[in-house]
Amino acid sequence: MNQKQMFINGQWLSAESGQTRTIINPFNQQVIAEVAEGNEKDTQYAIDAARQAFDKGDWRHTPALERGKLVSKIAELIERDKQELAELETLDTGKTLTESIADMEDIAEVFRYYGGLADKDGGEVIESPIPDSRSKVVREPVGVCGQITPWNYPLLQAAWKIAPALAAGNTLIIKPSEITPLTTIKVTELIEEAGVPAGVANLILGSGAKTGQMLAESHLVDLISFTGGIETGRKVMTAASSNFKKIALELGGKNPNIVFDDAEFDTAVDQAMNAIFFHSGQVCSAGARLLVQETIHDEFVAALVERTKQIKLGNGFEDTTQSGPLISEEHREKVENYVTIGINEGAELEIGGKRPKGADLQQGFFFEPTIFTNCHTSMRIVQEETFGPILTIERFETEEQAIQLANDSKYGLAGAVWTKDIRKAERVSSELRMGTVWINDFHPYFAQAPWGGYKSSGIGRELGKLGLEEYTEVKHVFENTNPQPLQWF
Numbered sequence: 001m002n003q004k005q006m007f008i009n010g011q012w013l014s015a016e017s018g019q020t021r022t023i024i025n026p027f028n029q030q031v032i033a034e035v036a037e038g039n040e041k042d043t044q045y046a047i048d049a050a051r052q053a054f055d056k057g058d059w060r061h062t063p064a065l066e067r068g069k070l071v072s073k074i075a076e077l078i079e080r081d082k083q084e085l086a087e088l089e090t091l092d093t094g095k096t097l098t099e100s101i102a103d104m105e106d107i108a109e110v111f112r113y114y115g116g117l118a119d120k121d122g123g124e125v126i127e128s129p130i131p132d133s134r135s136k137v138v139r140e141p142v143g144v145c146g147q148i149t150p151w152n153y154p155l156l157q158a159a160w161k162i163a164p165a166l167a168a169g170n171t172l173i174i175k176p177s178e179i180t181p182l183t184t185i186k187v188t189e190l191i192e193e194a195g196v197p198a199g200v201a202n203l204i205l206g207s208g209a210k211t212g213q214m215l216a217e218s219h220l221v222d223l224i225s226f227t228g229g230i231e232t233g234r235k236v237m238t239a240a241s242s243n244f245k246k247i248a249l250e251l252g253g254k255n256p257n258i259v260f261d262d263a264e265f266d267t268a269v270d271q272a273m274n275a276i277f278f279h280s281g282q283v284c285s286a287g288a289r290l291l292v293q294e295t296i297h298d299e300f301v302a303a304l305v306e307r308t309k310q311i312k313l314g315n316g317f318e319d320t321t322q323s324g325p326l327i328s329e330e331h332r333e334k335v336e337n338y339v340t341i342g343i344n345e346g347a348e349l350e351i352g353g354k355r356p357k358g359a360d361l362q363q364g365f366f367f368e369p370t371i372f373t374n375c376h377t378s379m380r381i382v383q384e385e386t387f388g389p390i391l392t393i394e395r396f397e398t399e400e401q402a403i404q405l406a407n408d409s410k411y412g413l414a415g416a417v418w419t420k421d422i423r424k425a426e427r428v429s430s431e432l433r434m435g436t437v438w439i440n441d442f443h444p445y446f447a448q449a450p451w452g453g454y455k456s457s458g459i460g461r462e463l464g465k466l467g468l469e470e471y472t473e474v475k476h477v478f479e480n481t482n483p484q485p486l487q488w489f
């Protein structure tokens with residue numbers, strides 16, 4: 001099997017140590033690739049290349065229109081290779097091919113969007129209060145950007161970082177999760193094919209502790225953009241303080257899905273299923289906390305349990321599969337442990353809570369879709385991100401109680417409210433301390449709207465205009481048009 005390499009300064013390279021890592025398919029544990037396993041030396045090489053390309057290269061001086069065209073060209077190449085990319089993503093993550101294809105379409109759209117946005121901000125003229133002067137505010141690229149991504153949406157999360165960074169004129173080093181690097185490697189080939197100059201976009205592969213940590217610590221890196229778990233985010237933030245680099249953190253969530261008794265019942269049930277069980281719950285914004293109004297609680301739970309029995313787990317490449325495996329044995333053990341925690345805390349297990357028995361599922365890291373009732377905000381299974389197919393259900397009586405329960409969390413990534421009373425929906429929405437609130441829906445995100453979290457769910461925003469601004473520094477340029485001696489000294 002050919003080794004997949006890193007891309008540094010326009011060259012495909014093996015690790016300096018010669019080490020490789022084996023990548024497996026979580027559906028059946030078969031080996032799907034051997035990839036270079038970089039370490040601190042390789043990371044330093046990539047940082048130096050990106051630094052040189054930013055400081056001495058032409059990229060940041062290339063007209064924004066031209067940079068935008070290149071970013072749009074990458075979008076076209078992703079469209080062209082959509083099927084191959086989607087298949088790689090399904091092999092690497094176990095998610096269904098339908099999901100992977102949808103991800104690739106979103107990803108192409110993100111590159112198209114930032115390609116188009118690249119030249120739209122021409123700066124701002126300020127009315128200066130000082131006579132004989134001119135004042136303007138311009139945005140410039142931040143510099144060298146370290147970018148670290150997780151395994152659950154490997155290429156999507158990379159796209160949210162790479163596209164705006166390039167559009168704004170930065171150079172970058174992307175480090176995908178060591179578990180799921182394949183689509184990021186492939187897209188780096190497309191970035192090369194599009195004609196992005198050497199040293200501008202670099203790819204480093206390896207463990208977070210050796211490569212990601214170094215990106216976060218390095219004094220030669222100007223910005224670190226991280227998507228991942230809260231504890232890793234804390235390490236990244238601490239390391240980033242070494243030179244006070246700019247930070248953007250997209251962290252976890254434990255997202256409330258609030259259903260009032262006047263909601264359209266069948267739709268709310270259907271979407272509550274999707275909110276939690278999509279991609280086996282391995283979604284930062286999964287609706288893992290369901291809050292149901294007392295008056296419909298029992299009926300709602302019964303409908304959910306009935307629907308959950310019918311979920312078809314399996315191979316992401318089969319049309320009938322609705323949900324794939326978890327990403328790894330280690331992650332499955334973590335999810336399994338949360339079931340034990342929930343039971344010990346007094347939650348009632350309604351369905352699931354164990355590994356499935358099907359013969360065709362034994363080689364994969366499968367876990368049954370699980371529902372707990374009788375849950376309270378004092379419980380760890382309600383407060384902590386299990387990042388698996390575990391739904392906790394809480395009851396509420398009043399609107400005020402629903403808001404209070406929903407906000408009783410260290411996280412603030414996303415939430416939803418279901419009701420036919422739009423004034424109630426807007427009241428609740430305005431009280432929720434979250435970066436995204438969906439009304440009568442769950443999960444939509446798109447290139448034009450910002451994404452990010454309140455509270456411990458992160459710092460900064462990706463997507464939308466704000467997602468481009470994250471990759472810029474603001475400079476005020478003041479010009480005295482009639483300079484005179486001050487004669488102060």
Ligand SMILES: NC(=O)c1ccc[n+]([C@@H]2O[C@H](COP(=O)([O-])OP(=O)(O)OC[C@H]3O[C@@H](n4cnc5c(N)ncnc54)[C@H](O)[C@@H]3O)[C@@H](O)[C@H]2O)c1
Nearest residue numbers: 149150151176177208209212213228229232250251252284
């Ligand atoms: N807010 C969002 O938009 C969003 C999106 C996707 C995933 N997530 C979160 O990501 C998490 C799941 O992903 P994960 O398990 O890959 O997260 P993780 O924190 O374990 O790893 C994320 C990345 O950080 C790297 N890393 C590990 N240690 C590091 C260190 N010391 N310094 C720098 N980098 C290091 C890893 O190699 C990986 O590339 C969940 O918490 C999920 O909510 C958030």
Ligand SMILES: C[N+](C)(C)CC=O
Nearest residue numbers: 152153282283284285
């Ligand atoms: C941000 N999102 C929803 C695409 C992936 C979260 O894990």
